[in-house]
Amino acid sequence: MRTTYFIRVLMWKELTDLIRDKKTLFTSILLPLIMLPLIGLLGVALVTQQPVLIAIIDLDNTSYHNDYLNITYNSSWVVHNLTHVLSRYGYNYTISSNESIVKNPKIDLAVVIPKGFAKNSTLLNTTARVIIYRKAGVQAAERAEATVNSVLYYLSMKLSDEKINSLSKILNITIIPQALRKPIQSRTEVVTITGVPAQPGFELKAAFARILVLALSFVVTPAASYVIDGIVGERERKTMELLISSPASLNSIIYSKMIAATILGLITAVADALGLVAYMFLLSIASGIGLGVIVDPMLLLIHSITAFFTILATITIALPFITRTKGIRSASNIAGIVTTIGIVFFFTGFLVDYIRLPPEILYPLYIVPYVHSILVIQSYMLGYVLRSILHISVLAIVSIGLLVLATKTINTEKLLIAQS
Structure with missing residues (x-):
């Protein structure tokens, strides 16, 4: 009982000394409380302010019509979609017809549409390529690359649907694009350790x-x-x-x-x-x-x-x-x-x-x-x-x-x- 009393008294002394020590309280309590929110605010602010310059180089700049599939495609349509999405996300871009711009140190990401792109994109025995040059070590360029790839994936799916629909009409059969494009699909269901579906x-x-x-x-x-x-x-x-x-x-x-x-x-x-x-x-x-x-x-x-x-x-x-x-x-x-x-x-x-x-x-x-x-x-x-x-x-x-x-x-x- 006597020991408990002394511990209480000494605890009061220690806590009083702690309250008086403003420096310790600031570094131990206020800093952890404000640092993470400050990091979050600063990180979001700096990410939005970080400039990224993207070069879009259209070396094809043609339109091609496939008579068999009755499909017309042109490289300018790809450029239009890229610039529309990039500007919406706040990226800076420049359009060029000279591939040497890739060597410009100010360019963080370069999207090159090679010659023959429009023709190859409408054929059934080959694929059209888009080359992306990303400057190493530039984190913002990685985010820009992900945005470009998402646009190209969307355009690829749309063109694929057009090709499959054209073939369906030519062959006079019903074709589900997803069944032809992805005949095998996987689905992941997240469950708990007992096998019960996990909550969102x-x-x-x-x-x-x-x-x-x-x-x-x-x-x-x-x-x-x-x-x-x-x-x-x-x-x-x-x-x-x-x-x-x-x-x-x-x-x-x-x-x-x-x-x-x-x-x-x-x-x-x-x-x-x-x-x-x-x-x-x-x-x-x-x-x-x-x-x-x-x-x-x-x-x-x-x-x-x-x-x-x-x-x-x-x-x-x-x-x-x-x-x-x-x-x-x-x-x-x-x-x-x-x-x-x-x-x-x-x-x-x-x-x-x-x-x-x-x-x-x-x-x-x-x-x-x-x-x-x-x-x-x-x-x-x-x-x-x-x-x-x-x-x-x-x-x-x-x-x-x-x-x-x-x-x-x-x-x-x-x-x-x-x-x-």
Whole structure:
């Protein structure tokens, strides 16, 4: 009871100090909250302002009539459709009859219609070609290329329909263009792990969950920095002696600092999640797609709880080493090693489905607390709710157990006078 009282009092002190530390609050809470929306706004704004110059080179510039099929086609029709769509999407274009314009450094994408295009497009024994030159390393040119290819695909389908309809009349038979053009078709139906059709937006929610796993990388550093300042910083400022000379036990002092650091990390995790939600809404507004439906409140709650115990595990692993270092720089290096290990696992958790790893690989990884952090979110997303609860329980037990063990390795002398 007495220990609980001292922890409450010390917690009040730590939280009061935290509230007064405007710089820490700004970097830990406001920055994560505004950075993702800012990235979204800046990205959308810059993409729309990025100039792309497309050259359309019509080397054919003819019209050809196929008497057998009674079809007329000309290259200028292709140029007209390309320019119409490109201008609608905000691309800049120039029309030329000289292929050497491809070598112009200002040209990002060149569309060349070769000689004989109109004739070849109406024949039955050959195909017409369009050559696209895309400048390497220009990201905007890739988007422009996709737009050009979509226009050419549409024109190809329309011309194909005309050819098939002409053949149908000549042969006096019924031909379904799709049956002739694509005699074999595949259809993919997305289902859950139990084989039930997945709800719309399920895969987007899974992608959102992967981002939340990656976001765990950014919440451990502020908490570690706070612990370093709370222990090494107070030692250097000579305020640690005052705390130790108080009636509170050493365990109460350490527990209060660790819990305060974890709360700071939790607030950072919530700010990260809210920033990500804001980013998704901004992206949905910019793209016109309802991405807001992929935000799962329960997933955000699970992420916050997971972040709390992940942070606690991280700072308790680093605690015995932090208390034995002389300066803040050395303590930061040690904490950096621990957080880097976490970042490695969280990055792989963004890329790899840990839950699908074979037992001989997954089970040995259970000794790493960060693996349970990843499995909590991945299990929930795949519908393994009980498994998610199991991993979050293991993570909680391990983090609290590490805190108790780490505290037992610290004594007053080591806390006041670092050995190295």
